[in-house]
Amino acid sequence: MLTRKMRLLFVSFFLTISVFVNAQTKNRPNVILIIADDQGYGDLGVTGNPHIKTPVLDKLAAESIRFNNFNVSPVCAPTRSSLMTGRYSLRTGMRDTYNGGATMAGSEATIAEVLKQADYTTGIFGKWHLGDNYPSRPQDQGFDESVIHLSGGMGQVGDFTTYFKGDRSYFDPVLWHNGQQEAYTGYCSDIFTDEAIDFISSHSEKPFFCYLSFNAPHTPLQVPEKYYEMYKGIDPTSGFDDGRPFPEMSEKDKEDARKVYAMVTNIDDNLKRLFRKLKDLKIEKNTIIIFMTDNGPQQARYVAGMRGKKGSVYRGGTRVPFYFKYPERYKKDMDIETMAAHIDVLPTLAEICKVQVPHDRKIDGKSLVPLLNGSAVDWAERPFFSYWTRRYPEKYNNMSLQKGDYKLVGHTDYDASFEDFELFDLKYDPFEQHNIVSKQGEIAKSLKVELDEQYNELIQSENLVNPQHILIGTPHENPIFLNRNDADGERGIWAQEEIFGKWAVNITKGRYNIKFKFVKPLKEVGQMVLETGPVINQFKNEETGIDVLQMNDVYLPSIKGDLIPIYNTKSKKILPFWVELEKF
Structure with missing residues (x-):
């Protein structure tokens, strides 16, 4: 004691x-x-x-x-x-x-x-x-x-x-x-x-x-x-x-x-x-x-x-x-x-x-x-990479590398040489009005080498090559809503009815109740189809004027892949606005 x-x-x-x-x-x-x-x-x-x-x-x-x-x-x-x-x-x-x-x-x-x-x-x-x-x-x-x-x-x-x-x-x-x-x-x-x-x-x-x-x-x-x-x-x-x-x-x-x-x-x-x-x-x-x-x-x-x-x-x-x-x-x-x-x-x-x-x-x-702290000593100049195009970077299109006072900007083709880029000296041209690539070719060439290195490294990033899948059927989120913002498929998916879309998912096996919400009430009878890898579930809908369809007691095995919902009518293939899945 x-x-x-x-x-x-x-x-x-x-x-x-x-x-x-x-x-x-x-x-x-x-x-x-x-x-x-x-x-x-x-x-x-x-x-x-x-x-x-x-x-x-x-x-x-x-x-x-x-x-x-x-x-x-x-x-x-x-x-x-x-x-x-x-x-x-x-x-x-x-x-x-x-x-x-x-x-x-x-x-x-x-x-x-x-x-x-x-x-x-x-x-x-x-x-x-x-x-x-x-x-x-x-x-x-x-x-x-x-x-x-x-x-x-x-x-x-x-x-x-x-x-x-x-x-x-x-x-x-x-x-x-x-x-x-x-x-x-x-x-x-x-x-x-x-x-x-x-x-x-x-x-x-x-x-x-x-x-x-x-x-x-x-x-x-x-x-x-x-x-x-x-x-x-x-x-x-x-x-x-x-x-x-x-x-x-x-x-x-x-x-x-x-x-x-x-x-x-x-x-x-x-x-x-x-x-x-x-x-x-x-x-x-x-x-x-x-x-x-x-x-x-x-x-x-x-x-x-x-x-x-x-x-x-x-x-x-x-x-x-x-x-x-x-x-x-x-x-x-x-x-x-x-x-x-x-x-x-x-x-x-x-x-x-x-x-x-x-x-x-x-x-x-x-x-x-x-x-x-007021000290730029030992603060080495470093490159800053920037780009923007839809879906994935388009090589040399709307892409730039800034280092120190110089900035290289590309609005050109994938196989362009440094002469096809714009080069700006931001110290004297902060508004990027004067392309000096023809006068400072060696600087542009050097910056393009660094841009290529950065682009080639980033495009091989693990999380880009193997993107995150939405996890379905976990206790962390049940029910789960899949919305249009996260739908892949055709470019520019927004509020369209007739467009192909899918969600990248990782499904926990089990039984689910599934709802499909549509942007507008359905005007035609049709067939609701849900593809989850090799497993396809479907049913015929005979009711019009409604904007929600439901599949109850659907068994889904463990699947990592695409969830693809399609409502087929005689005249259209319609993507739901959102999909709700609840595991029970």
Whole structure:
């Protein structure tokens, strides 16, 4: 038996360890990562837009470390996978925003999973767009709390709980709370901010990671009337007389800009509420705040003179604002001109929060801590690869490599030589107006060699060659909904009736009830056919005017392959809008 003295020594020892651990935990900062969807570099007052009202974000920029050469992917889902993992999107299995290519491999490690090594509580509120089924959902990838919409955007076909609301899809939506449908009241950006504030308030006593991922100002451009009223009379082309290039804007572009500015001002007001809560909780000093956007603007409008927009590898598509604020550690605001990118966020947070990055895979990003500390010494120039085409990269088409001040851009054929590319010196030509490939051939040739090496490596990535299959019949997600965003098959699957589609699945053997929902009520009798590898189940439907068909008590063996549903009539072959499978 322990003596009293020994017991006291043990108690003292464990109290000391407990105090040390608690001190270590408290020393770790909270992290709030804020990202807006399709908000371009020019959609802020601080970046020279005289029309938009963003006082909160402008103030944040003034108090932050500003990365003025920060780059992302040209479109949203690839940006988000790189942001979450520190890896180029192709390594994670992400190759598109839909077409069955917007599912990140479940084996990837996200910021949330990395921070949970230090017992962070994690939450996401808004847009995920990295997979809507197990094992790729937020709750499968390290998030304790999630309130999200599905697919790439509310009102899109993949987000079937809001799609049928049409021009009211951003209001009073049905969202997914920890994997379950739940009805909410209000405007989407307000709801996501409310949920983030509640999460922060509930977990402010220990380190937390809050990923506030607005779906605004992505289309459809819906906004509360009071915000639209602020902009309905403006001319978005006026007030720019500084000589920088400015895109041509149609009347539709101008109206779209008014709505976008209104949506961004709403975000600005919501961030005012969020930042006020940090002060009320007295945690603002020990909280990292990052604000960024995921790509350039979808529509033509002011983009600070840069060339291109969303989808383009020119700077208008890939350069975004990036503000980093951490008052406890960095007391002053500062401008950083060194090239940085979305792949750098995970290693940066890992170093500051004192956690390990995964060592069993290649992390393409680099910690920005040396730059945050004011030193670019030993910061070697490194290449940044960018591309965008549907489905898979098309060699040398809309593809670029930036290294230091030079950027090589390809809009050419697969067998093109370096002379067929564009080369820009961003130091003297930040708007990418002057192709100097004929004058700097050796630089272009060298950059093309590096581009080829990077492309050839990425295109052979394991998660791209062997993509993640949706797991059906597991206790993690039952029932399971297969939506149009994740359907592969013909290019451009959206809301069409007559189109071939399929889902890549891994089915657990068992008995299932299966529902097929259609975009429109069926007008003809026909045959519902479900192909799952060599197993085909079918039945004749004699009823018209209905939009849901059901197969009950269907036995499916273990299958890894394609799930293909087709409704055959005399005149059509119809793809269901979504498929629900419930194992019993």
